[in-house]
Amino acid sequence: MIKILFLTIFCLIKSLSTLRNPLLFLSFDGLQSAKFEEFLIQNPNSNFSRIIRNGLKSDYLKPSTPTFTFPNHYTLITGLYPESNGIVNNVIYDPNYKEKGALKDNFDLKWYNSTEPIFYTAKKQGLKTASSFWISNNVWPRQPDIFLAFNRNYDPFLRIDELINWYIKFNLDFACMYFDEPDLTGHIYGPESNEYKQKIVFMDSVLGYLLNELERINILKKLNLIVASDHGMAQLDENQFIYLRDYVDLNLIDFDKSVIAIVSSIYPKTQDKLGELYEKLAKIPHMKVYLKNDIPKELHYSNNERIGPIVVFSDEGYRLMDKNYTYIDYGAHGYDANLTSMRAVFMAKGPNLRSGSVKPFENVNIYPLMCKLLEIKCLPNNASEVFSPDHLYNKYIQYECLQSDLCGGWADRLKGILSSYAFALITDRSLTIKLTKGCNLREILDPNEVDWNYEKTENKNLSETSINMGYDFGYSDKFKTDISMFTNLKNIDLIRVRGPMMFANGLRDNQNLTEKIKSLGYEPSKFHTAFQIHKWYSKLFKMNKKMKEKYDFYLKKMKPSSDTKLICIQIRKSDPGDKETDVFPETRFFDFVNSTFLNTSDTHKYTIFVASSKDYVKLDAKRYFKDNRVVYVDNSSFHIDVNVNECDQIENVLLEFNLMQNCDIGVVSHSGFGMLALLNRPDPFKDFYVFTKPYNDSMKMSNEEFISNWLNIATFVKFDKLGSVYFAP
Numbered sequence: 001m002i003k004i005l006f007l008t009i010f011c012l013i014k015s016l017s018t019l020r021n022p023l024l025f026l027s028f029d030g031l032q033s034a035k036f037e038e039f040l041i042q043n044p045n046s047n048f049s050r051i052i053r054n055g056l057k058s059d060y061l062k063p064s065t066p067t068f069t070f071p072n073h074y075t076l077i078t079g080l081y082p083e084s085n086g087i088v089n090n091v092i093y094d095p096n097y098k099e100k101g102a103l104k105d106n107f108d109l110k111w112y113n114s115t116e117p118i119f120y121t122a123k124k125q126g127l128k129t130a131s132s133f134w135i136s137n138n139v140w141p142r143q144p145d146i147f148l149a150f151n152r153n154y155d156p157f158l159r160i161d162e163l164i165n166w167y168i169k170f171n172l173d174f175a176c177m178y179f180d181e182p183d184l185t186g187h188i189y190g191p192e193s194n195e196y197k198q199k200i201v202f203m204d205s206v207l208g209y210l211l212n213e214l215e216r217i218n219i220l221k222k223l224n225l226i227v228a229s230d231h232g233m234a235q236l237d238e239n240q241f242i243y244l245r246d247y248v249d250l251n252l253i254d255f256d257k258s259v260i261a262i263v264s265s266i267y268p269k270t271q272d273k274l275g276e277l278y279e280k281l282a283k284i285p286h287m288k289v290y291l292k293n294d295i296p297k298e299l300h301y302s303n304n305e306r307i308g309p310i311v312v313f314s315d316e317g318y319r320l321m322d323k324n325y326t327y328i329d330y331g332a333h334g335y336d337a338n339l340t341s342m343r344a345v346f347m348a349k350g351p352n353l354r355s356g357s358v359k360p361f362e363n364v365n366i367y368p369l370m371c372k373l374l375e376i377k378c379l380p381n382n383a384s385e386v387f388s389p390d391h392l393y394n395k396y397i398q399y400e401c402l403q404s405d406l407c408g409g410w411a412d413r414l415k416g417i418l419s420s421y422a423f424a425l426i427t428d429r430s431l432t433i434k435l436t437k438g439c440n441l442r443e444i445l446d447p448n449e450v451d452w453n454y455e456k457t458e459n460k461n462l463s464e465t466s467i468n469m470g471y472d473f474g475y476s477d478k479f480k481t482d483i484s485m486f487t488n489l490k491n492i493d494l495i496r497v498r499g500p501m502m503f504a505n506g507l508r509d510n511q512n513l514t515e516k517i518k519s520l521g522y523e524p525s526k527f528h529t530a531f532q533i534h535k536w537y538s539k540l541f542k543m544n545k546k547m548k549e550k551y552d553f554y555l556k557k558m559k560p561s562s563d564t565k566l567i568c569i570q571i572r573k574s575d576p577g578d579k580e581t582d583v584f585p586e587t588r589f590f591d592f593v594n595s596t597f598l599n600t601s602d603t604h605k606y607t608i609f610v611a612s613s614k615d616y617v618k619l620d621a622k623r624y625f626k627d628n629r630v631v632y633v634d635n636s637s638f639h640i641d642v643n644v645n646e647c648d649q650i651e652n653v654l655l656e657f658n659l660m661q662n663c664d665i666g667v668v669s670h671s672g673f674g675m676l677a678l679l680n681r682p683d684p685f686k687d688f689y690v691f692t693k694p695y696n697d698s699m700k701m702s703n704e705e706f707i708s709n710w711l712n713i714a715t716f717v718k719f720d721k722l723g724s725v726y727f728a729p
C-alpha cells in the first residue's frame with residue numbers, strides 16, 4: 001500500500017488567547033535542594049516526581065539575602081530583593097516608625113507597604129485570588145479575595161480541604177499556599193537527621209493528597225503548578241554560638257533598635273560609637289561584619305532604611321547571640337545564599353509550562369513567570385530574563401485522525417502519534433491527540449503523561465497550521481537533510497498533523513538536531529520509534545481498567561506459568577494490496593514455526609498466540625498445532641480503517657497489540673500492526689521474523705512488481721536490526 005505523498009500547509013490568522021489556566025504556587029519552608037534530590041532518588045515514584053516528570057525543574061533555586069523565611073516569602077510573591085520589598089529580616093526595626101516588630105505578630109500594612117504581593121495585584125486586575133498561610137495574606141487591605149492566616153496548629157490536610165473548597169466555590173485564577181514543614185523539623189533535628197528526611201516523605205504525602213484532590217475536582221489537568229522553597233537548611237553543632245558579651249561591651253549597642261540573629265542589624269548606642277563598635281565586632285571570629293555602605297553589591301542587601309548601620313553575617317553553622325540560648329537544636333538558615341546548604345528547590349508543571357530543566361536561578365525570577373502565566377501586568381521587579389517564551393507553552397503539536405481523514409490502521413496512527421511526540425520533544429511543544437476515527441481511543445486508553453487535551457487548544461485563539469502528510473513511506477528522508485519545514489513554523493502556536501508520519505527517524509539523522517536529542521537524554525542513533533516505542537508508548541498510553549481486565553484474562557491463558565514460551569503469529573490475509581484477496585497462506589507461517597521452533601523435546605512449554613484479520617485462520621492454527629495450547633482473542637482484529645465505526649474492533653486491535661508485547665518469539669506478516677507490536681517489547685529485536693523480502697532489492701522494484709511477485713519473493717526474514725526488513729518504523 002504505497003501511496004503518493006501529499007502535503008499541504010495553510011496558515012490561519014494569529015490572534016491572542018483569552019482563556020487563562022489557573023495557577024497554584026506552593027511553598028515548602030526550609031526544603032533544602034540537596035536533601036530533596038536525595039529524597040527523589042530514594043523515592044522515584046513520589047508525589048513530587050509527579051510534578052517533575054514532564055515538568056520544568058532547576059537543580060536548585062537561589063534564595064535572596066538574608067536567607068530567612070519572611071524576607072524570601074515576600075520576595076517570591078513580589079519579585080523584589082528584600083532590600084526592595086522592605087522585609088529585610090524576620091524582625092525589623094524601622095527608623096521612620098521608631099518601632100521594632102516581629103513580623104509573625106505584626107499585620108499592619110505599614111510593615112509591608114513598599115510593594116504589593118501578586119495576589120493583590122492580580123485581584124486588582126480582575127482575577128480571583130486566594131492565599132493560604134502565606135506571609136502578609138492577612139494584611140488589610142492588600143489581601144487576596146480569600147485567605148487563611150497562618151496558624152501553626154492547623155492540620156495541613158485540613159488546609160488542603162479548605163483550598164479545595166475554594167476551588168469548588170470560586171473560579172480561582174491564582175492561589176498560593178504555604179507549608180511550614182520541613183523547616184520546623186529541620187530546625188530541631190538538622191537536615192542530616194532521619195527526622196528531616198522523614199518529614200520530606202510526610203510532606204510528599206501532603207502534596208499527594210493535594211494533587212489527588214485537585215484531580216478529583218478536575219482542576220489538576222488545567223492547572224499550572226509551581227512548587228518552591230524559601231531557603232535550605234544547615235546542620236548545626238549545638239555549641240557554635242557567638243555570644244556578643246564575650247567580645248563587646250554591651251553598653252555600646254542599642255538593643256532597642258538592633259536585631260541580633262544569624263544576620264544581624266546592629267545600632268550603636270550613640271552615633272559617635274559606630275567606629276569603635278564596628279572595630280570590636282570585626283574582630284569576632286566566624287562572622288563577617290560590614291558597615292552598611294560596604295556590603296557587597298551582589299548581596300542586594302543595603303539599600304533600605306530598615307537595614308542597620310552595621311550588618312553581621314554569621315558563618316555557616318554559627319549563630320550570633322545576645323542572650324543565653326537554652327534550646328538544643330541542630331538546624332538553621334540565614335547563611336550565605338551561595339552556600340549549598342541554603343539552596344532551595346524549584347519545580348513547575350502545567351499546560352503552559354514546557355518540560356525540561358532550567359538553569360539554577362535567583363528566586364526573584366518566579367514572580368514574572370507567574371505574571372506571564374496569569375497574563376497580568378507585573379509591577380517593577382528585580383527579575384532577569386530567566387524564563388523566556390521557550391519555557392512557556394502556548395505551543396502545541398496535535399496529531400489528528402478525524403472521521404474524514406486518511407489515517408491508516410492502528411500502526412499507521414501509532415507511528416503518526418509517536419512521530420508527533422518525537423517532534424514535540426525536539427521542538428518543545430506540548431503533544432495533544434485528537435483521534436476520533438474508528439473509535440475514540442479515550443474509551444479504551446487512559447491518558448498517561450500526555451493528556452487527551454485537544455479541547456483546550458480548540459478553546460484558545462491560537463495561530464495554527466495544518467500539515468497533511470498523507471501516506472508517507474520514506475518521507476522521513478526529507479528530515480535527514482532539511483528540517484526547515486518545521487523550523488519555519490517556530491512561531492505558530494498549533495501545528496495540526498494528519499496522516500501516518502514516520503519522520504522521527506529522519507529527525508534522528510539530522511546533524512542539526514544531534515545536540516538537542518542528546519540534551520533530551522537520548523542516544524541520537526536510537527532516537528527512533530523502533531527503539532523508543534516501548535518507552536514512548538508506555539508514556540503516552542495506558543489501558544483503562546476495563547481493558548486491563550481483558551488483557552490480564554488473556555495473558556493468563558497465554559502464559560500460564562513462568563517457563564511458558566510464547567510464540568506469536570500474526571497473519572494479515574489481505575496484505576499487500578488493498579483488496580481482501582486472502583493472499584497469505586497461513587500454512588507457510590505454521591510450517592515455519594513448526595520446523596524452526598517446535599523441533600525440540602520440550603514443545604509442551606510452547607503456547608501459540610494467533611492474531612489475524614480472519615477468524616478461520618485461528619481455527620486452522622488450532623487444528624495444526626494439536627500438541628500445543630493455541631490462544632486467540634475471540635473476534636478478528638480487522639484493519640480498523642476499513643470498518644470505521646466499530647469500537648469493538650479497535651478494542652481488539654489494541655488488546656492484541658498489548659498482548660504481543662509478551663511474546664518470546666514473533667512471526668508476523670509484513671504489516672505495521674504486527675511489527676510495531678513486537679517492537680514494543682522491552683527487547684524489540686528478540687526472535688523476530690517477518691514474512692517479507694529482504695530490504696535491499698525490494699527498494700528497486702515497482703509497486704506492481706512487488707505485489708504481483710509477493711508470494712514468490714517473500715520469506716521469513718529475521719528482523720534483528722534496523723534495515724533488515726523493508727519497513728520504515
Ligand SMILES: *[C@@H]1O[C@H](CO)[C@@H](O)[C@H](O)[C@H]1NC(C)=O
Pocket residue numbers: 015016017018459461
Ligand atoms: C479570537 O480572536 C478574534 C480576532 O482577534 C476575535 O474576534 C475573537 O473574539 C477571539 N475569540 C475568542 C474566543 O477570544
Ligand SMILES: *[C@@H]1O[C@H](CO)[C@@H](O)[C@H](O)[C@H]1NC(C)=O
Pocket residue numbers: 109110113114115
Ligand atoms: C507605608 O506606610 C507608612 C505608615 O503609614 C508611611 O509612612 C509610608 O510612607 C508608607 N510607605 C509607602 C511606600 O507607601
Ligand SMILES: *[C@@H]1O[C@H](CO)[C@@H](O)[C@H](O)[C@H]1NC(C)=O
Pocket residue numbers: 043045046047204205206207208209212
Ligand atoms: C503520595 O501521596 C499519597 C496521598 O497522601 C500517599 O498515600 C502516597 O503514599 C504518596 N506516594 C508515595 C509514593 O509516597
Ligand SMILES: *[C@@H]1O[C@H](CO)[C@@H](O)[C@H](O)[C@H]1NC(C)=O
Pocket residue numbers: 324
Ligand atoms: C548566661 O550564661 C552565662 C555563662 O554561662 C552565665 O554566666 C549567665 O549568668 C547567664 N545569664 C543568664 C541570664 O542566664
Ligand SMILES: *[C@@H]1O[C@H](CO)[C@@H](O)[C@H](O)[C@H]1NC(C)=O
Pocket residue numbers: 298336338
Ligand atoms: C555568589 O555567587 C555569585 C554567582 O552566582 C557570584 O557572582 C557572587 O560573587 C557569589 N558571592 C559570594 C559572596 O560568594
Ligand SMILES: *[C@@H]1O[C@H](CO)[C@@H](O)[C@H](O)[C@H]1NC(C)=O
Pocket residue numbers: 080081084300380381382
Ligand atoms: C529592584 O527593583 C526595584 C523596583 O524596580 C528597583 O528600585 C531596584 O533598584 C532594583 N534592584 C536592583 C538591584 O536592580
Ligand SMILES: *[C@@H]1O[C@H](CO)[C@@H](O)[C@H](O)[C@H]1NC(C)=O
Pocket residue numbers: 480481482483484510511512
Ligand atoms: C543545519 O542548519 C544550518 C544553519 O541553520 C542550515 O544551513 C543547514 O541547512 C541545516 N542542515 C540540515 C541538515 O538541516
Ligand SMILES: *[C@@H]1O[C@H](CO)[C@@H](O)[C@H](O)[C@H]1NC(C)=O
Pocket residue numbers: 595596597599600
Ligand atoms: C530446529 O530447527 C532450527 C531451524 O532449522 C535449527 O536451527 C535448530 O537447531 C533445530 N533444533 C533442534 C533441536 O534440532
Ligand SMILES: *[C@@H]1O[C@H](CO)[C@@H](O)[C@H](O)[C@H]1NC(C)=O
Pocket residue numbers: 594595598599624625
Ligand atoms: C511439525 O514438524 C514435525 C517435524 O519436526 C513433523 O513431524 C510434523 O508433521 C509437523 N507438523 C505438521 C502439522 O506439519
Ligand SMILES: *[C@@H]1O[C@H](CO)[C@@H](O)[C@H](O)[C@H]1NC(C)=O
Pocket residue numbers: 633634635648652
Ligand atoms: C466478539 O463479538 C461478539 C459479537 O459481536 C461479542 O458479543 C463479543 O463480546 C466479542 N468478543 C470480544 C472478546 O470482543
Ligand SMILES: *[C@@H]1O[C@H](CO)[C@@H](O)[C@H](O)[C@H]1NC(C)=O
Pocket residue numbers: 694696697
Ligand atoms: C540482497 O538480498 C538478497 C536476498 O534477497 C541477498 O542474497 C543479498 O546478499 C542482498 N544484498 C546485499 C547487498 O545485502
